[in-house]
Amino acid sequence: MGSRQPGPALAEALLTEQTRLTALYDRLDAARERTRAALAAALAGGTAGGTHQARLERDVSAAEHARRLAQLSAVEHGLCFGRTDDAEGRTLYIGRTGLRGADGEIVLTDWRAPAARPFYTATPADPGPLVRRRHLHTRERTVVGLDDEVFDLDRLAEPDRRTLVGEAALMAALRRGRTGRMSQVVATIQAEQDRVIRSGLAGALVVEGGPGTGKTVAALHRAAYLLYTHREVLSRRGILVIGPTALFSRYIGQVLPSLGETDVVVATVGELHPGVRAGADDPPAAAVVKGDLRMAAVVAAAVRDRQRLPDGDLEVSFPVRTSLRGGVEVVVEEMTVRASRAVCAAARDRARRSGRPHNVARRLFVLDVLRALAADEAARLDAPADAEDLAYARKVLWSRPQVREALDALWPDLTPERLVGDLLSDPQALDRAAPRLTAAERGALLRPPGSPWTTGDVPLLDEAAELLGVDDPVSPAAERAAADARRKEEAYARGVLEFTGLAEDEMMEAAALAERHRPAGPHVTTAERAAADRTWVYGHVIVDEAQELSAMAWRTVMRRIPARSLTVVGDLAQTGSAAGARSWGEVLDPYVAGRWRVERLQVNYRTPAEIMEVAADVLAAVAPDRRPPESVREGGDRPRAVRASAGRLPALVEQELEAVGEGRLAVIVPAARHAEVSAALAAGPSEPAALDRPVAVLTPASAKGLEFDAVIVVEPAQILACSPRGGQDLYVAVTRATRRLTVVFADDLPPMLSRLARH
Numbered sequence: 155m156g157s158r159q160p161g162p163a164l165a166e167a168l169l170t171e172q173t174r175l176t177a178l179y180d181r182l183d184a185a186r187e188r189t190r191a192a193l194a195a196a197l198a199g200g201t202a203g204g205t206h207q208a209r210l211e212r213d214v215s216a217a218e219h220a221r222r223l224a225q226l227s228a229v230e231h232g233l234c235f236g237r238t239d240d241a242e243g244r245t246l247y248i249g250r251t252g253l254r255g256a257d258g259e260i261v262l263t264d265w266r267a268p269a270a271r272p273f274y275t276a277t278p279a280d281p282g283p284l285v286r287r288r289h290l291h292t293r294e295r296t297v298v299g300l301d302d303e304v305f306d307l308d309r310l311a312e313p314d315r316r317t318l319v320g321e322a323a324l325m326a327a328l329r330r331g332r333t334g335r336m337s338q339v340v341a342t343i344q345a346e347q348d349r350v351i352r353s354g355l356a357g358a359l360v361v362e363g364g365p366g367t368g369k370t371v372a373a374l375h376r377a378a379y380l381l382y383t384h385r386e387v388l389s390r391r392g393i394l395v396i397g398p399t400a401l402f403s404r405y406i407g408q409v410l411p412s413l414g415e416t417d418v419v420v421a422t423v424g425e426l427h428p429g430v431r432a433g434a435d436d437p438p439a440a441a442v443v444k445g446d447l448r449m450a451a452v453v454a455a456a457v458r459d460r461q462r463l464p465d466g467d468l469e470v471s472f473p474v475r476t477s478l479r480g481g482v483e484v485v486v487e488e489m490t491v492r493a494s495r496a497v498c499a500a501a502r503d504r505a506r507r508s509g510r511p512h513n514v515a516r517r518l519f520v521l522d523v524l525r526a527l528a529a530d531e532a533a534r535l536d537a538p539a540d541a542e543d544l545a546y547a548r549k550v551l552w553s554r555p556q557v558r559e560a561l562d563a564l565w566p567d568l569t570p571e572r573l574v575g576d577l578l579s580d581p582q583a584l585d586r587a588a589p590r591l592t593a594a595e596r597g598a599l600l601r602p603p604g605s606p607w608t609t610g611d612v613p614l615l616d617e618a619a620e621l622l623g624v625d626d627p628v629s630p631a632a633e634r635a636a637a638d639a640r641r642k643e644e645a646y647a648r649g650v651l652e653f654t655g656l657a658e659d660e661m662m663e664a665a666a667l668a669e670r671h672r673p674a675g676p677h678v679t680t681a682e683r684a685a686a687d688r689t690w691v692y693g694h695v696i697v698d699e700a701q702e703l704s705a706m707a708w709r710t711v712m713r714r715i716p717a718r719s720l721t722v723v724g725d726l727a728q729t730g731s732a733a734g735a736r737s738w739g740e741v742l743d744p745y746v747a748g749r750w751r752v753e754r755l756q757v758n759y760r761t762p763a764e765i766m767e768v769a770a771d772v773l774a775a776v777a778p779d780r781r782p783p784e785s786v787r788e789g790g791d792r793p794r795a796v797r798a799s800a801g802r803l804p805a806l807v808e809q810e811l812e813a814v815g816e817g818r819l820a821v822i823v824p825a826a827r828h829a830e831v832s833a834a835l836a837a838g839p840s841e842p843a844a845l846d847r848p849v850a851v852l853t854p855a856s857a858k859g860l861e862f863d864a865v866i867v868v869e870p871a872q873i874l875a876c877s878p879r880g881g882q883d884l885y886v887a888v889t890r891a892t893r894r895l896t897v898v899f900a901d902d903l904p905p906m907l908s909r910l911a912r913h
C-alpha cells in the first residue's frame with residue numbers, strides 16, 4: 155500500500171505542499187490578471203478602423219485571450235493534484251493547466267504535457283524514472299490530504315506491487331456518489347487509459363472494452379489531450395463527439411468544459427443535420443433497412459426520379475394580352491410555346507452529366523429548355539432574333555409563373571427534407587426508387603406523410619443533401635447585413651471593456667457573451683460555427699457507443715472527417731440497435747483499411763465484482779466468446795432478485811432510495827413498459843431532465859453509457875424478448891449500477907440470472 159506518513163511527517167509534508175499550492179494559486183491569479191488585461195487591450199485596440207488585416211489580427215488575438223481566460227477559470231478546482239520525484243532529484247507538480255513562475259520557469263506541468271506522463275504510467279513493477287508519486291487532495295485552495303507511493307522496490311513486498319495508479323486516490327474517486335453528470339478524472343487516469351488518451355492523431359483508434367472500463371471518460375480526456383497537443387489544427391476545425399442519446403450528451407457535457415476545452419461539439423447522429431432534431435428511433439425492421447448501404451442508391455434513385463421528362467413535347471401556355479372586364483382580369487390572348495421531348499431529354503442528360511448536385515445542375519437544365527422555348531417563341535412570332543434578343547426572351551419567359559411551374563415539375567428545386575419525406579410516404583415513389591429492396595423492406599420504410607424525423611432518417615437526409623446541393627450564391631444584401639452585424643459586434647465588444655473592473659466571473663461572462671453574440675468571425679467559437687454547418691469538416695471525430703451506428707450512419711460521420719482521424723469507442727457485446735455493428739472491420743475497412751488500431755481496456759471501474767458476476771452470466775449466454783472486464787472494487791451490496799407484482803414497484807423504489815441516501819436510482823424497463831412504469835412512479839419522460847431527478851425511468855437503449863448508484867431492472871424476461879438484441883440490452887441494464895442492483899420479476903426469472911440472491 156502507499157506509505158501514508160505518520161503524524162509529524164505528514165504535518166510537515168502537508169505544510170510543504172500547502173506552501174507550494176498557495177504559490178501556484180498566486181501564479182494562477184496573476185495569469186488571469188495578465189490575460190484579462192491582454193483581452194481588454196485587444197478588444198480596445200484599433201476599434202475605430204484600421205486595415206482589414208489589423209482588424210482580423212485583433213479579433214484572432216482577442217479570441218485567443220478569451221479562450222485562455224476561460225481555460226484559467228475552469229481550472230480553479232483541483233488546480234494541482236499530483237507531484238512526481240525522479241531519481242535525479244527532479245520534482246514536478248502536475249495540474250490541470252500549465253503555469254510559469256515569475257522567471258518563466260515551469261512551476262506547474264499540464265497533465266497533457268509529455269513530462270507528466272510518468273505520473274500516469276509508473277507502476278511499482280515499472281516505475282520508469284520515478285522514485286515517488288504523490289497525489290494531492292485539495293478542497294478549494296487547501297491541501298487536505300496526501301497519498302504517496304514510494305517506488306522503492308527493495309522495500310516493497312511482492313504482493314504489494316500494484317499495477318493500479320494511486321490506488322487510494324482512485325478508490326476515493328470511485329466511492330463518490332453519482333451526481334447524474336460524469337466528472338473528469340485527470341487525477342486518477344490509469345496506465346491503460348493513458349495509452350488511449352495519448353495515442354496519435356492519425357487514422358482510427360478503436361477503444362474497446364466491457365462496461366465501466368472508462369472508455370467514455372478516456373475518450374473525452376483524449377479529446378482534451380489532442381486539443382492541447384495539436385491545437386493548431388484542431389482548434390480551428392474542432393472535435394465532434396457523437397453519443398448515443400441526448401441524455402448521454404447531457405451526462406458527459408461537463409467533462410470537457412471542466413478541462414478548459416470549448417472547441418468540441420457533442421451531438422447524436424440524430425442531430426447531425428442542422429434544422430432537424432430527430433428524437434424517435436425507428437422500429438427494428440425500419441432501422442435495419444434505413445441503415446443498409448443500399449439506401450445510398452435508393453436516395454440517389456429518388457433524386458433522379460425527380461428529374462423528369464414531359465409525356466410528349468413540353469408545352470407551356472401563358473397569357474400575352476389581358477383586359478379588365480367588370481373589375482376582373484380576363485385573358486384575351488394566350489400563347490403556347492414548345493420544347494420537344496428530345497430537347498428536354500438532351501437537357502436532362504447534359505445536366506446529369508455535369509456531375510453537379512441536383513439543385514445546381516438545375517440551372518443547366520432550365521437554361522437549355524428555356525433556350526428551346528425562346529427559339530420557339532421567336533419562330534411563332536415570326537421575329538428574327540439575335541443572341542441578345544433571345545437572352546432577353548429567356549429572361550422574360552423565366553419570369554412567367556407558368557413557365558417556372560412547368561420547369562419545376564420536370565426538375566424541381568428540392569430540400570433534403572422534401573425529397574426524403576416524400577419518398578418515405580409515397581409507395582409508388584418508393585417502388586420506383588428502390589426496385590432492389592424487397593416488398594417487405596419497402597413496406598418497413600413506408601410511413602404517413604408528416605411523420606416526425608427519426609435517427610435513421612438523418613443519414614438519408616445527409617445523403618440527399620449531398621446529392622441535391624444548394625444553389626445559393628451569396629446575395630449582396632446578405633453580405634451587407636453581415637458587415638453591419640460585424641460593426642454592431644465591435645461596438646458590443648467595446649462595451650465589454652467596462653466590465654474589466656469587475657469580478658472574475660462577471661468578466662468571464664462578458665467575454666463569453668461577446669463571443670456568443672457574434673454571428674460570424676473569429677469570436678464565434680469553432681464549436682458553434684461547426685454545429686450549424688452541415689458541411690463542416692472536423693479535425694477529429696470521437697464516436698461513442700459506436701457499435702450502435704448503422705452503415706449509413708457511418709457514411710454520414712465519415713463525410714465530416716475526410717482526414718479520417720477518428721476515435722471509435724464501443725463494446726460489440728452491448729450492441730442494441732438492430733442496424734448496429736457486428737465487427738469493427740466491417741465498419742472501418744471501407745474507410746480506413748489498414749489504418750485502424752485497437753486498444754483494449756480491461757478493468758471495470760464502475761460495477762463492483764458482485765454485480766459483475768451476474769453480468770458475466772448474461773454475457774456468457776449472449777456472447778460466449780467475450781470476456782467480462784474485471785472489477786476493481788468488491789464489497790458492494792449483494793445483488794438480488796425480487797418476485798413482485800408491478801404494484802410493489804413504488805415501495806421497492808422507496809427502499810432503494812433510502813439505501814443510497816443522496817445517490818441516484820434508475821429503473822430500467824422493457825421499452826413496451828416505459829410509459830406505464832413512468833406513470834406509476836410519477837416520473838416524467840426520460841429526456842432530458844431525467845438525470846436531475848433522484849429516480850430515472852429508462853429503457854436499456856436510453857440507459858446506454860449512463861450509470862447510477864442503484865439500479866432496478868424490471869422484468870428481465872421481457873427485456874430479452876422485446877428486441878432481436880434483447881440479451882445485449884439486458885447486459886447493458888445490469889451493468890449500470892455502481893452500488894446496488896435489484897431485479898424485479900412477476901413470473902419468470904431468466905436462468906442466466908439464477909446467481910441472484912432471491913428475496
Ligand SMILES: Nc1ncnc2c1ncn2[C@@H]1O[C@H](COP(=O)(O)OP(=O)(O)OP(=O)(O)O)[C@@H](O)[C@H]1O
Pocket residue numbers: 324327328336337339342343344347363364365366367368369370371372725759760858859860861889
Ligand atoms: N481512471 C479513473 N479514475 C476514476 N474514475 C474512473 C476512471 N476510469 C473510469 N472511471 C469511472 O468509471 C465509470 C465508468 O466509466 P465510463 O462510463 O467511461 O465507462 P465505459 O467503458 O464508457 O462504460 P459503458 O461501456 O458501460 O458505457 C465512470 O464513473 C468513470 O468516471
